[in-house]
Amino acid sequence: MELILEWLGMTESAALLSLSAPGWGANLLRGLANSLQIALGAFGMGLVIGLFGAYGKLYGGPILRDLLAIYTTVIRAVPELVLILILYYVGTDLINKASGLLGYGRVEISGVVAGIWVLGIVQGAYATEILRGAIQAVPPGQIEAARAYGMPTLMTMRRVTIPAMMAFATPGLANLWLIATKDTALLAVVGFNELTLETKQAASSTRAYFTFFLAAGGLYLMVTLCSGAVFSRIEKWARRGQPSLKEAST
C-alpha cells in the first residue's frame, strides 16, 4: 500500500488525509456525517410538506391552492442561498421573540436544526410539484374505486394513492435527494461546519487546496453514485407488477 502511494507520489496527500491526529481525514468525515444528517432531515421534511402541498394543490379550496402556487413559485425563483439567509434570520428571530414572550432568554439554535428547517422548506416546494404530478399520473379510476368502497381519505392515501404513485415519483424524488445533498454545501456560507466548510478550513490551514477539494469532491461523488444505485432499486421495487417501459413501447 505504502509502496503504491510512494510510486504515485502521493505520500504527502495521504498523510494529510489520514484519519489520525496530524491528518484531516476525521474532520472531513465528520463534515460528511453532518451534511448527510441535514440532507436526510431536509429531504424528510420536504417529503412531508410536499405530500400535504400536493394534496392541497389537487383537492384544496381556491385560497389554499393560490397560496400554495405562490409558495412553490417564489421558492423556485429565488436562489437557495438568498432563501437560506432569509429563512435563517426569520427563524431565529421568531424563536427568540417567542422565547422572550414566554420569559426565557435568548435561545441558541443548533446549526443542524436550522439547516434542516431552511433546506426542508426549499425542498418542500420542489417535492410539492413532483408529488402533484405523480398523483395526477395515477389512473383516476383507482382512487375513485377506493372512494366508492367508502375508504376514509387517509386510508385511501396510505393504501392506494401512495403505492400507486411511487413509480411515477421516484425519478423526481431521486433528483431531489441529489439536490438536497448538494445544497447542504450552501450552508457553508452561513458558517455551518458541513463537508465543504471543513474542507475549506483544512485546505486553507495546510495550503494543500487541490488535495482536500478533490478528496471532498470524491466523497460527494461517492454519495451521489451510491444513492443512484439505491434509488434505481427503489424504482424497480415501486414498478413491480407494472409492464416494463421497453415492452410497452414496442
Next chain:
Amino acid sequence: MSSIKSLMQPHRIVLMALFAAFVLWCALSLRWDWIPKYAPLALEGLWTTIWILVVTTVLGFFLAIPLGLAQAIGPWYLSAPARVFCTVIRGTPLLLQIWLLYYGLGSLFPQFPWIRSSELWPYLRQAWPYAVLALTLSYAGYEGEVMRGAFSGVAKGQLEAAKSFGMPRVTMFRRIWLPQAIRNVLPTLGGETILQLKATPLVATITVVEIYAVSSRVRSDTFIVYEPLLLLALAYMVIAGLIGLAFKRFENQVPGRR
C-alpha cells in the same frame, strides 16, 4: 382576456389586497434610507450578475453541444470521457467546484514564473475568470446530459431524408439535426437557465461583486437585515420571470406546437 377575468375572483381580490397591504407596510415601516447611497453599487452588481449569466450560459451551451453529441453517437473513447465529465459535474456541489478552481488554480499559478510574466497574468489575479470558468463548466455538464437526450430524440426519418438528398454531414447537422434538437428541449433549457441564474450568487464567495455581494455588504455595513434581502429576492424573481417570458416567446415561434 381570460387571465384578467380569472384574477377578478373574490378570493383573489382579497389576496391581492392583502399583498398590497404587505407591500405598503414594507415601504412605510421598514428602513429604506440606505438605498440612495448604495444604488450605484447595486446597479453595478446587477450588471455583473447579468453579464456573468449571459456569458456562462452561451459558452456553456456551445460546450454542451459536443458533449451531448459525443454521448449520443460518439465512439467509446469520446463518449466515456463526456459521460464521466457530466457525472462529476452533476455529482458535486457547485460551491466546491468554484472553490477548487479559485483557491486550487489560484494557488497553483503563481508557482510558475512563465505564467506570472505572461500577458494573461493581470486577469488571472482577479476572481471573475475563475467564476466564469466554474459556472461555464457546470452549465455545460448539466446541459450535456440534456443535449444527449435531445440529439437522440430527433426522428430518424428526418436525418435519413437529409442524407438521401445528398446533404453533406456538416450541413445536415447545422440545418436539420441541431435546430430540431434545440426546439425539442427549449422548455428544459429555460428551466436550466433559471437554475443558472440561481447559481450566480455563489460567485460572491470568491469576491466577485455581483448583486448578492452588494446586499451582503449593505447588511454588514448598516446592520439592516431584512430589507436588502427582500429587495434582492425581488430582483432575482424579476430576472427569473424575464427569462421565463423570453423562453416562452422562443417556444411560441416553433411551428406546430400551439
